[in-house]
Amino acid sequence: MKYRRKVLTNSFVVDFLKTKIHNISETFDIEVLNIGCDKEHFHFLFSAKPSLDIPKYINTIKTITLREIHKNFPEVKTMLWKDAFCQDRILSHRQGK
Numbered sequence: 602m603k604y605r606r607k608v609l610t611n612s613f614v615v616d617f618l619k620t621k622i623h624n625i626s627e628t629f630d631i632e633v634l635n636i637g638c639d640k641e642h643f644h645f646l647f648s649a650k651p652s653l654d655i656p657k658y659i660n661t662i663k664t665i666t667l668r669e670i671h672k673n674f675p676e677v678k679t680m681l682w683k684d685a686f687c688q689d690r691i692l693s694h695r696q697g698k
Contacts, residue, residue: 607640609638610640611677614670614674617670618636618638618670619636621662621669622666625665626658626662629649629653629658629661630649631647631653632647633645633647634647
């Protein structure tokens with residue numbers, strides 16, 4: 602398992618992250634149902650059409666949030682190793698009706 606750095610301890614960073622996820626999700630026509638943040642990770646639950654390209658959506662979330670957090674909260678970058686904010690692994694579950 603990769604290391605986990607406690608970079609989500611600042612409420613401004615957490616709120617910024619949640620806002621970015623909601624904004625990005627709107628462009629994909631996705632409803633974010635819940636976002637949970639701990640000090641070293643976050644997870645979220647969303648509702649989307651079955652045709653959603655999940656890897657593309659997740660990659661967009663990771664790319665934009667990392668870039669924007671680095672830009673707006675430079676102190677976070679000093680806490681990371683090789684600019685890694687998110688792990689490469691993704692756990693995804695699909696549930697139909």
